[in-house]
Amino acid sequence: MGPIKNKHLLVLHHVVVFLLFLTQTCDGQHQMIGPTQPIVAMIGDDIILPCHLEPAVDAVDLTVDWSRTDLKPRSVYVRREGVELLTEQNPLYTGRTSLSVNKLQCGDISLKLSTVQLSDAGTYKCLVPKFNAGTVVTLAVGSASSPVIELTDVKNEMVLECKSNGWYPEPQMLWVDSEGKPISVEPTKNVRGSDGLYTVSSKVTVEKGQSYSFTCKVQQKNISQIKETHIHVSGDLFMVQSNTAVHIIINLAVCLITVGTAVILIWKWGQKKTKISKDDEDENQTEMEEKLQKECEEKKRLEDELQNKDEDLKHVRQTIEKLMEQKTFLKNQREKLNTLQQEDKTEMKEAVKKEKETPLLDKEKKMQKRGDKKTNLEKRTEVHEELLKMTEKLMEETENIIIQITERKGKLEKDKEQIIKHLRETKK
Known part of the structure; x- marks a missing residue:
């Protein structure tokens, strides 16, 4: 009976080890899914930084860590056992981050970031330590505004100045005629203010007594923003x-x-x-x-x-x-x-x-x-x-x-x- 008992114990030992192996393997299967492209947000927007576990699992009581390695402290948002740890959060994000409990139940740990600021641009890491699952989300922050054209009377000429402020990153400005062809203008001026935003301006000079149709465009390809304004000037109006x-x-x-x-x-x-x-x-x-x-x-x-x-x-x-x-x-x-x-x-x-x-x-x-x-x-x-x-x-x-x-x-x-x-x- 002794050898048979030992044999049973050995079999039971192998079964337990196998089950533990299966559990660890299943846990290891969880992975974090994030966006493949940078998230673009405009200053002042409320945005979502996507991140979710796959396969889906209830993450309400799990530790969730959002961070930026370029910050000190690095924590953007920390949640442990269903409680937000505000004391570990970087002051830059105070009162501006949150997770949805309903989404957490489905393994969605996407971070909501309110009132986006220029300093929010960077690479974020989303991590659930239990599954050793993490991913990164890149946030690009931009700002744009519509340009305004002003007219100035100078002797026998009229100066059209196009100006637009509050841009980030640094934009490009160009003038085109009624057929969409670029026209020759004075060099564009780009000035960065104390708030980190750019003001861009450009002038074009035309003769009086003629009619013109122009479009002033301001664009920033990194944040997919194009703003423009049109103006039609009649020669008769110049004179009277x-x-x-x-x-x-x-x-x-x-x-x-x-x-x-x-x-x-x-x-x-x-x-x-x-x-x-x-x-x-x-x-x-x-x-x-x-x-x-x-x-x-x-x-x-x-x-x-x-x-x-x-x-x-x-x-x-x-x-x-x-x-x-x-x-x-x-x-x-x-x-x-x-x-x-x-x-x-x-x-x-x-x-x-x-x-x-x-x-x-x-x-x-x-x-x-x-x-x-x-x-x-x-x-x-x-x-x-x-x-x-x-x-x-x-x-x-x-x-x-x-x-x-x-x-x-x-x-x-x-x-x-x-x-x-x-x-x-x-x-x-």
């Missing part, structure tokens, strides 16, 4: 309009671009569809694992959809704010133009009165000079009338767009409420 009128035309051109951008945003929001990603199911998974997988997929779909709605709402609110500012600007512009028209009428009355009072024996040269002044007044009056009509039209279009986007905002808020309701039901 005051500096105030020139400034008004430029501002109205900017307004037209803003309205056009808002219309495009509305169209895109109408066409946008929520992307739902589904993981392939392993044929060898047990019934319980399949059920967990489906629950995780549904939670992830709802979380992603909720995030999309939040982003849409953010853009909608920002657009409404910009449009309200534009509406105020147009209102002030209309008041200025009304004042200019009143001044035109007063000057015209004075010119007509002087013309009638001029004695018939006055010199022909004096009569000609007053006639020229009257002609210029008439042309200037026509310009101001056209600008006023354009302003009125822009105000009407702006109000209509505000109404449409406000309706869109209401729908997004209702959709968000429904998604939150479904999420609560899923948790139950």
Whole structure:
């Protein structure tokens, strides 16, 4: 009986060792999946740094470590046994990092980073020590703004200066004509401010009395950003309009671009569809694992959809704010133009009165000079009338767009409420 007992114990020993080997092997199979390309974010954005375990496992009570080796302390976010360790976190990230508990249940340990700053750019490491699984996520941070064109009258020439501030990384600026061909300009000036952002400017000089159509483009390929503004200058307007009128035309051109951008945003929001990603199911998974997988997929779909709605709402609110500012600007512009028209009428009355009072024996040269002044007044009056009509039209279009986007905002808020309701039901 002794040898038989020892034999049984030996077999049992081998079974235990084999089971331990299988457990370690299964644990070793877990790997961390991250993005293959850098994540690009603009300053002030809220973004997600993707990272998840595969196969999916509940990571709520696991240690999760997000870090940057170029920082001291290096910790960006640390979570152990379901508790965030804020004392180990680098002060740069205080109050700006979080993980979703719902996503953790499905092995998704993606980090949400709020109000992105220029200093956030770098390489992040995502690690779950239990499985010795980690990956890296590269974050590129950028900043961009729309350029503005200003006109300056210099003798027989007009100087068009394009300027755009708040860029990162350093951008490129170029001018193109109506056919999209680059035009010769003065060297571009790039200046970096104390905030680390670049201001770029460039000038082009044209002769008076001719019509021009130009586009000023500012681009940064690393963050896939291109901003541009257009200007059409009529030779007739050069000759008769005051500096105030020139400034008004430029501002109205900017307004037209803003309205056009808002219309495009509305169209895109109408066409946008929520992307739902589904993981392939392993044929060898047990019934319980399949059920967990489906629950995780549904939670992830709802979380992603909720995030999309939040982003849409953010853009909608920002657009409404910009449009309200534009509406105020147009209102002030209309008041200025009304004042200019009143001044035109007063000057015209004075010119007509002087013309009638001029004695018939006055010199022909004096009569000609007053006639020229009257002609210029008439042309200037026509310009101001056209600008006023354009302003009125822009105000009407702006109000209509505000109404449409406000309706869109209401729908997004209702959709968000429904998604939150479904999420609560899923948790139950």
